[in-house]
Amino acid sequence: MATNDSTPETSDVLLGWEAFTELWNTDIPKVSDWIERAETCLITLLKAKDVTDVNLSSELKLCKTRLESAKPLIDGVFTLFQSLEKPPELKERSSLIAKQVESINKKITSLSRQLEEVSDSTIASAPKAGRLFRAKTFHSLPTSAPMISSLASQMRRDLWQERDGVSVFEKRSKSNPQNYIEHYISGPGDISLLPWDAAEKIINQFGFNTVRLQLLLAAHAMNLAEPWNGSFTLSGEDLLKDLGWNNRKDISLSKKLSELVNCAFALDCLLVKVEWKEGQPTKRGMEVTVETSRMWNIAISATGQKNLLTGELEDIQKAEFQIRPGAWTEKFLNRGGAKAREALYQFGYLAQNVLSIDPYHNELALRLAIHLSVESRIHQSGGYRVRTLLESVLVGYENKIIQAQRDRDKARDLMNQWNEALKTFLRIGWLIEFDESYPEILRPDSKARRPKGYLEMLLESKLTIQPSDPIPNLLSRIQASRSTRQSLPKPRSLPSASQPLTGDQVRAARKSQKWSQAKLAGLLNISQPLISQIEAGTREPTPEIEAGLRKLLSL
Template sequence: MAANDLNSELPLIVNLNLINQGGQENIDLSKLIIEIDSTLFPNQEQFLKALRTHLLQSFKEIPVRNSTNLLNTENNFFENVEDDLYPPASKSKTKKSKNSIQENETYLETTANSTSNTSIKVRQTKLFKSQDFEAIPTAAVMFSSIDSQIKKELWKQNEDGIAYLQHRAKGDSQNFIEHYIASPGDISMLPWDEALQIIDKFGFNSAKLHLIFAAYAMKQERPWESLFVLNASNLIKDMGWDQRTDLRKHKKLSEIAKTAFALDCLLVKAVWIEGRNKKGEINASTPIGRMWNITVVPYGQINLQGKIEEPDEVQLIIQPGAWTKHFLNRAGAKSRDALYQFGYLAQQVLKIDPYHDELALRLAIYLTLDSRIRLDGNYKVQELLEIAFAKPIIDKARLDRRRAYDLKQHWDSAIKLLLKLGWQIAFDPETYPEQLRPDSKEKKPKGYLDKLLDAKLTIKPPTPIPELIASKAKITVERLQPKVNPKVEQLQPKAQPSQEQHISLTSSQVKEARIAKGWSQAKLAGFLGVSQNLISLIERGERTFNPQLAAQIQTLLDIQD
């Protein structure tokens, strides 16, 4: 739980154990146990002051029942601050009455309001509420962390017996990202055999949850100093499990809890410098730390063994790791001290069933992250297949007729599903002839697998994601254009103004194009990241828009010059 006056680079070393009583939805703060690693926080007084601020700020939004005491640790770290946290009356056993509950809530709110504001946000707006896509980080650390979960064969054992996965940049081999596995509560890297027990829990479920966490991290202004709280019952739909009838709700909640536990064990280290050997290079290197600091809090009936076997709810408290300070830092990117690279995740990607459509899901996840980099969407089939399958599998298919047939069937099924989900796919007429395309009735040519592997196609996410990425890229390029010295400018021929600078849209054009596309004002506003009221004012001719907004509207609504 990072604080403004603490070192934000340190890992989360505060264990918050919230013990639910008899399936109640309210948290009994008298059962809140806090353990502090004094080796990392030698200044106990400073730490407790910051922790108190965060606890009160966080819990003021949570209904409180019973007394609100912090249990003393064996070293009595909290003995001197307990009087500051809670008045003497709250230390005594409080009756479960309406008045006592209100008194505790009132006290917490009053005290919390008197503390300094923090960057912690507890309540989160649900994803995909106003549009069917969300912004997510697409930096290299996202590629590597996804690989660590759905390409488990990439994990290796180093000379010290530690499990690790390394991802090196294609354009600069000096840049690399490494992942390790740790136990909950520390960042000690686990040896191979122990790490495998966690790695085996990775898969498409963890990859989906990972993407969901990333989307919520995008909503935080300073994610490395923030935490957000998610209810697993709300994540069931996001994970694409709302239509599954083979699992009861408590099983789905338990699966999300287990998946979150595995993600909490994933570490990351980055040695990453963009613009190396150039003026203004950005050093995004990150020390070893967790991808996500996660606390799992189940609610439900406790059995005789003290466990909750069938939870009624599971709450996830997530703190993004320090990597976000270097790879997801909006303010840092403006000052060229950090990176802020993002794309967009279509909701339908999370709906793909990995058990029946594994290849489609692998492709959709990879292309979602890669769409920011490869704007043209041009790929060779072999390149995409090697993302999903190990090269030996493809090589064996080239030598075996049955395997070749199965591989093409998998590929065709994946392409058809992506087309159904709105992905924009175009086949190159020269290298991808009709007889090689999905559902073709023509006889396949001899050596069709080799021809298919060499075939080219264009594949992009559903609209308007490519348009949004393209408009963002144009704006970025314009901002990065070097400033010309006025004296030099006089000696150069004046360039013709760009088309984007002369975009002229009328209010009626915007309204007519929006209606023709079947979009509401709210939907257009959601795509543009502006308010519905602004769109209404524009369409009534009561508000002008800047060239950047005009360019985005023209692209989204397909308004011709």
């Protein structure tokens, strides 16, 4: 009986082609869909009058990311195809597959280049926001809970945890445990959460440089009327000056810009989710929810030389950044919404000299300065116990205190770090007043020998630390203004005009001012739904509201 020796080989060939066909049917339709969306996006961009539109910018960014992801998918399919044995009967099919792969690769390359050109052109042509500290040495800064927690997520990389395969940084309110904020890590395109291993690479890029860059971005966001609907563009040159990096001679301009690009990329991957109730847990407060979204949407345009082997951009000579603040700003940085009691508008001030503190030589001073800057809104007196401050600046200082209490050398090191931080504050013009509980023998300028038990004496000592002038005065004025508004009597009813005000009149006048319903409501200190009802004609305004509408809208 004859045997067929070719049967096992034929079987192997068929199995190989079956595996290839399965991969082809999975990856090629996905890539084709990405290409089609990218083509549609490109056509829309070329026709659009405003390419900085929020939705259009997001689609552009997503398409660019997907095309980058498509390249390794196609390479994987083609690599498997090349490894297959191609019998004569499959010659025609093999030729067709090779041509299709070549065509797909050409489309990906062409679309990637065109989308990159549109993106770069958009960023390059956008007016630049300019330097933050050109005319003054301070600027207003958001100090809400998402801002504070996102800074903590960058300074406390050790507190990121793996949950269900993804990375999570959680911060809960001490006064109300039901209040929580969570941060996650995504890729630069959509907000799909990265698996732990991939996210960890992004988290490892967090540090003082990303923190300082975020402080600048947040301060710029204060200049937008509606940050969640707006954007601003910054040049790398202006950012380097505001960060104080332009004076550094130890690294080249290319390396400085490269570090900026890396920091911006990392911040772009940081997501936030918020469940928050402002006010006492036992009383009625304002409930604020922010669905999972980016802290910052950042588009980067960098000019340099590409490494032909790796495709990476090297020797960067120019970088520009287009930033759109995330959705959290609509809930926590909303001036009109705050007046309508539908959102929060919480801010303090950032002194430029905070950014000048060198973390490599005085890490404790920089951590304290950042903490005091974002907390100054709610702790205007600046009065603290030393122990409280050290435990609040994170980085495991709680453990350092315990270790210092047990080890004389570590006690001396902690004392020296603290005194060096205070000297740094005095050097950059911050205000420090020592309470009578703070022994003179332990103050930074003392040359006397420290007594036994000096560490415990230091920890229980009190002092006042405030940012440099005029920030304390500005914060006091804000508080005084709030107190005055709260104590003012309610306005008396005013007679309305002889002709009733119609909803159509209100809507037309509001739109002519280019105001949203929420903004108009905020200016009147009422809710947005009430404005909507007035414009729809389902509710008549009270005499006080009608008078306010007529005055604001010149009716």
